[in-house]
Amino acid sequence: MSKREKPDFYAEKARKDGYPARSVYKLEEIQKKFNIIRPGYKIIDVGASPGSWTMYALKLTKGSGLVVGADLKPMVLRESYSNFFFMQGDIFKEETISFLAEKGPYDTILSDAAPATTGNRTIDTGRSYSLVEQVIGLSGPLLKKGGSMVLKIFQGGDEKELIDYMKTIFETVKIFKPKAVRKESFETYFIGMSYKG
């Protein structure tokens, strides 16, 4: 087993807490600091599979509001929830956005989506940039005025341009690297709050 695969503190904790991925503790840290999920909120989770962030959002919304998970891969949660549905496929398609817009607007858009990686940092950060740019583009049709957005991004590319753009559409923008991010990882999170609409 390589060092990367060895279960660490967070992987063990996720197993014990019943979450399919350790990434839930990144969202938990973000939530504790920025309070972007509340009971009754409507939330979209982009890149939701295998489902830890969605499960955490469902726990915090307390059976009210709506949580929509979207991913290219399938996702099956252990329990069923009346305020949840999953969409497999490309969330950026026009018809998907129109369908989601009918059920919106949303209080929070979460994106832990990560592109397929090659190991080449330039290519990977470029792909991450494009993905984040597309997720930011969902704010216009889907995000409520005053809403928030959480975005995962690979550092080392032109991410400052994205931050600068986010500052034009959100009142507050923060860069936050949770402790649960693996030491060797170059990912970080952008948090946009109070969407200007």
Ligand SMILES: C[S@@+](CC[C@H](N)C(=O)[O-])C[C@H]1O[C@@H](n2cnc3c(N)ncnc32)[C@H](O)[C@@H]1O
């Ligand atoms: C790190 S995983 C997300 C883990 C998830 N937040 C959890 O806690 O279980 C990243 C996911 O992003 C998805 N993804 C990548 N590109 C995507 C896209 N264009 N649309 C939707 N999902 C995408 C991948 O399929 C992958 O499942």
